[in-house]
Amino acid sequence: MAELTERGRRTRQRIVEATGRQILAAGIGGTSLDDVRAATLTSKSQLFHYFPGGKAELVRAVAEWEGGELLAAQLPHLEDLSTRASWEAWRAALVDYYIGQGRWACPIGSLANEAAVGDPELAALVADTFRQWASRLAAGVRRMQGVGEVDAAADPDRVAASILSAIQGGLVLSQPLHDPWPLEAALDQALHALDAPAVRT
Amino acid sequence: MAELTERGRRTRQRIVEATGRQILAAGIGGTSLDDVRAATLTSKSQLFHYFPGGKAELVRAVAEWEGGELLAAQLPHLEDLSTRASWEAWRAALVDYYIGQGRWACPIGSLANEAAVGDPELAALVADTFRQWASRLAAGVRRMQGVGEVDAAADPDRVAASILSAIQGGLVLSQPLHDPWPLEAALDQALHALDAPAVRT
Numbered sequence: 001m002a003e004l005t006e007r008g009r010r011t012r013q014r015i016v017e018a019t020g021r022q023i024l025a026a027g028i029g030g031t032s033l034d035d036v037r038a039a040t041l042t043s044k045s046q047l048f049h050y051f052p053g054g055k056a057e058l059v060r061a062v063a064e065w066e067g068g069e070l071l072a073a074q075l076p077h078l079e080d081l082s083t084r085a086s087w088e089a090w091r092a093a094l095v096d097y098y099i100g101q102g103r104w105a106c107p108i109g110s111l112a113n114e115a116a117v118g119d120p121e122l123a124a125l126v127a128d129t130f131r132q133w134a135s136r137l138a139a140g141v142r143r144m145q146g147v148g149e150v151d152a153a154a155d156p157d158r159v160a161a162s163i164l165s166a167i168q169g170g171l172v173l174s175q176p177l178h179d180p181w182p183l184e185a186a187l188d189q190a191l192h193a194l195d196a197p198a199v200r201t
Numbered sequence: 202m203a204e205l206t207e208r209g210r211r212t213r214q215r216i217v218e219a220t221g222r223q224i225l226a227a228g229i230g231g232t233s234l235d236d237v238r239a240a241t242l243t244s245k246s247q248l249f250h251y252f253p254g255g256k257a258e259l260v261r262a263v264a265e266w267e268g269g270e271l272l273a274a275q276l277p278h279l280e281d282l283s284t285r286a287s288w289e290a291w292r293a294a295l296v297d298y299y300i301g302q303g304r305w306a307c308p309i310g311s312l313a314n315e316a317a318v319g320d321p322e323l324a325a326l327v328a329d330t331f332r333q334w335a336s337r338l339a340a341g342v343r344r345m346q347g348v349g350e351v352d353a354a355a356d357p358d359r360v361a362a363s364i365l366s367a368i369q370g371g372l373v374l375s376q377p378l379h380d381p382w383p384l385e386a387a388l389d390q391a392l393h394a395l396d397a398p399a400v401r402t
Binding site: 124 | 325
């Protein structure tokens with residue numbers, strides 16, 4: 001794959017994006033190479049030229065690309081998160097990515113289930129995106145702790161995991177309702193961890 | 202379907218359970234009627250005798266059965282939740298159902314994505330299980346408020362949604378790691394809403 005022409009790169013990318021859309025709509029199991037060929041008007045030999053490993057390699061390419069897009073959609077806020085305003089801007093960008101742009105599902109989270117049982121290499125890619133994402137959120141929590149905005153006793157990694165879980169789980173609840181309120185309620189609740197140090201009994 | 206014999210009920214149930222296992226492992230899209238027939242040693246005509254509507258009807262039967270099992274696994278605690286001890290017992294039963302029993306995924310949550318895009322009737326069944334589940338959690342929050350254990354200002358429905366989201370999202374993060382810590386961290390964080398009334402600034 002080192003020697004793709006510009007045209008080759010575009011074709012490969014077109015295949016990756018079309019497969020990503022199909023997976024979001026029908027799952028990995030519901031996505032066939034025939035569907036992908038039909039959606040991209042490519043031949044079987046073209047598909048295997050770009051993805052010699054077949055469907056498994058293509059799905060991993062989708063996971064890498066979608067993971068990058070998902071993190072990029074949260075920039076520049078995801079790299080800051082040093083103020084409550086930055087968290088709010090990050091939150092708004094994320095809700096727009098999922099709901100405003102009509103995804104109603106996480107392209108990475110929706111791979112987790114099938115990846116975990118079927119493809120350890122894909123599961124590792126999914127876990128890596130979650131790890132990169134959580135490490136930015138945890139860094140933001142530490143910045144907030146550094147300026148006394150967040151309780152110093154909070155564990156940034158656990159706060160980050162609970163925020164990510166609120167996003168993923170909120171989407172699971174929002175999907176069948178086609179209503180963003182569970183996602184927003186879960187995010188609000190998880191972001192309470194950032195409130196000014198609370199006096200707890 | 203009103204006139205099944207005892208033997209017919211058992212065969213139908215065997216088909217539902219085998220399909221549920223297949224869906225949890227490979228998604229709806231990755232589950233074919235041929236797989237189900239092979240796993241249950243049933244003929245095509247038997248399958249259509251019990252499920253004249255084919256795969257869609259079978260998947261809905263799975264959603265109804267798995268929804269009932271999921272709620273039953275949380276009894277009797279789910280109908281109580283009037284004390285912190287009852288919440289802890291509920292939490293332990295739930296973690297055992299998902300992790301102890303080796304599921305590592307929610308049989309209902311894992312249907313949400315594909316249901317939302319492919320089958321409105323299935324999406325309604327998934328949403329109904331979430332609604333029944335959330336209403337019990339919200340009732341528990343109200344009981345805790347009634348005895349002054351939870352801040353009266355908390356919205357029980359939003360607290361319930363955030364706890365359910367923590368469960369669903371925690372599972373999404375735990376799956377590819379095959380490690381329960383994100384699920385437990387998310388649940389802990391969401392259950393903080395039940396702590397004795399906090400003085401917030």
